Amino acid sequence: METQESGEGFPTESIGDWASCAAEPGYRAAVLDLLGALAYGELSAFERLAEDAKFAPGIAEKAALARMASAEFQHYQLLHDRLAEVGVDPSAVMAPFVEPLEAFHRMTAPSDWLEGLVKAYVGDAIATDFYREVAVRLDDDTRELVLRVMSDTGHAQFAVDRVRQAIEEDPRVGGRLALWGRRLMGEALSQAQRVVAERDALSNLLVGGAQVQGFDLVEVGKMFNRITEAHTRRMAALGLAS
């Protein structure tokens, strides 16, 4: 473990509040992109979790996925309301991210209950990692919103118990789910790179623009590495080689 990685912990210095930072058009566009991507991500997560509930073997399991889906919707609502509050059309801001997110879900449609659980867990965890990484780049108001959305995750713990139990009962399941976990991470990185390549303002926020405590491309690479490493540790904790 390295010390003082820029993405871990929160900055001691504020870059200002939304009103002052948003005066810079590039920053404003980048944060709107970020909030739009997060908002549609939550809405599509709601939809997929609700759909994957059809695989649930019982009422309690169905309710557990429904609970996660509802939590995602609450996040969507917070992000949507902030977009409306700053005077933009939330649907228009989300629009560029519909296709990459739908593509991710199309490429990673679970074929059974356990694949759905692993996806719910991995998705929840990657989202939390990304929120934590990006929060340090943001003005005070946006950071507070992102941390608030993030603090309400972690509903996926039940998935861990169920998956671990299934692997104990039939170790062959572990091989199949390990492959599935790699595919999820691969598709997530692939769509994330597509978004970064297409959205200049958002990329500028990530690689550092005016008025932003920027980090360079090496830092972007490190961020993706940290998220990938965290994924690897989680998969191992789940009993899955990644």
Place this chain on the structure above:
Amino acid sequence: METQESGEGFPTESIGDWASCAAEPGYRAAVLDLLGALAYGELSAFERLAEDAKFAPGIAEKAALARMASAEFQHYQLLHDRLAEVGVDPSAVMAPFVEPLEAFHRMTAPSDWLEGLVKAYVGDAIATDFYREVAVRLDDDTRELVLRVMSDTGHAQFAVDRVRQAIEEDPRVGGRLALWGRRLMGEALSQAQRVVAERDALSNLLVGGAQVQGFDLVEVGKMFNRITEAHTRRMAALGLAS
């Protein structure tokens, strides 16, 4: 409008709290049935609304159905928690109602966005009517829970605006949706009768048992009539003959 219909308004006299009423095994069994049916009804409503969101023509519409679905899940959670609180296994109590509710949804799967909207609106309204009717039969604690769940409905108002607008744009849509509304009500009554026929304790609560301010079969008929009449008025307000 008749005055003093037994289902309208709330009783001035309490039949007692849950602890005292539940000492009577028939009453206890009936209320557990009722809560089980309501709980699974909310969970399956969540699932269907979330699935019907796939027909949404845009992000705002998708979010509106997701919002309704999440509200249904919150209701489920309240009912589930009460069941757990009184010491029963919520899944076991819900189990007898899975098949009638799944049958209802199977028979009334919307084929497009407008059918989905009408179903969301009608379902929400019938549920509210039924909650209001049944609340007056209940002990103080259970009534408070049922009214709390009910007070959070009404998310379906947006459906009214969208359906009315679609009929204005193309009046032929009204004929198809009127037929659809009749089918929804018919299937709902059919499954409700199936449940009442199969669940003795619940039927006893509805027709009046020991320690319950009972109402006779004529009153049950009146209750179904009131719900049907309210449905008719709502359909007319929506621009649909029922």
